[in-house]
Amino acid sequence: xxxxxxxxxxxxxxxGKDVELRCDPISGHTALYWYRxxxxxxxxxxxxxxxxxxxxxxxxxxxxxxAERTGGSVSTLTIQRTQQEDSAVYLCASSLxxxxxxxxxxxxxxxxxx
Amino acid sequence: AQKVTQxxxxxxxxxxxxxxxxxxxxxxxxxxxLFWYKQPPSGELVFLIRRNSFDEQxxxxxxxxxxxxxxxxxxxxxxxxxxVVDSAVYFCALSVQNQGGKLIFGQGTELxxxx
Numbered sequence: 001x002x003x004x005x006x007x008x009x010x011x012x013x014x015x016g017k018d019v020e021l022r023c024d025p026i027s028g029h030t031a032l033y034w035y036r037x038x039x040x041x042x043x044x045x046x047x048x049x050x051x052x053x054x055x056x057x058x059x060x061x062x063x064x065x066x067a068e069r070t071g072g073s074v075s076t077l078t079i080q081r082t083q084q085e086d087s088a089v090y091l092c093a094s095s096l097x098x099x100x101x102x103x104x105x106x107x108x109x110x111x112x113x114x
Numbered sequence: 115a116q117k118v119t120q121x122x123x124x125x126x127x128x129x130x131x132x133x134x135x136x137x138x139x140x141x142x143x144x145x146x147x148l149f150w151y152k153q154p155p156s157g158e159l160v161f162l163i164r165r166n167s168f169d170e171q172x173x174x175x176x177x178x179x180x181x182x183x184x185x186x187x188x189x190x191x192x193x194x195x196x197x198v199v200d201s202a203v204y205f206c207a208l209s210v211q212n213q214g215g216k217l218i219f220g221q222g223t224e225l226x227x228x229x
Contacts, residue, residue, distance in 0.1 A: 033216060043205065043219040056214045091159065093217075101215060102149070105159035 004106035025094030137206030
C-alpha cells in the first residue's frame, strides 16, 4: 500500500516492560511525526524527524521515551519501563517536507499497559 | 503560544440536516496553516482540507464547505445534507511556520448523524 503503516496494531504489556512501536512512512516523505492520542489529553505532539534528525523532541513526556529514524525512512518509538499512564494510541504521520505540508496519518498503535 | 479550541464536544443531528463545526485558533505567527481531519470509528485520521493564512477564500468540496475568517480567528466546517457516514470525530489543527510543521489539535467534535 502507499499509505503510512504502523506496527503492531495493538500491544498489551505489563508495567515496567519496554515496548517498541514502528512507523513506515509514505515513500519519499522526508518528514515524520509521532503523536499520542489519549482520553485525557487529546491529540498531542511527541517528536518529529526531518530525514534522520529530530529537531524537536519537546513533546516527549519523559526520558523514558525515545525515538529514532534510520535511512530517512522507518522510525521506531521506544518506551522504557512502561507505566499505566502510557496507555494510549500512538499515531505516526508523514509529509513530503516539513513546514506546513499536509501530514498523512497511519492507523496507529493501541498500547495498553497493565 | 498556539492554541486551537473546538467548543462543541458532541453534536447530534438527523440525516439531511446541515451542521457546522466550530474552530477558533490562537497564534501570533503571520504564516500558518489550518487543517481539518476526520476520525471515523475505525480510528485512522483522514485529511480533509488545508488552508494557509494568506488565503481567506471559502472552499467547497461536495457537501463540505469551510469558512476561514482571520478577523475572528475562526475556521469553521459545514456539512450540508449530512449522512450517517459523516458520523465521526472531527479535528481542527494549526501548524505554524517556525515550529517544524507540528500540528496543534483542538479537542475534537464528535458528530453523530442519525437516520
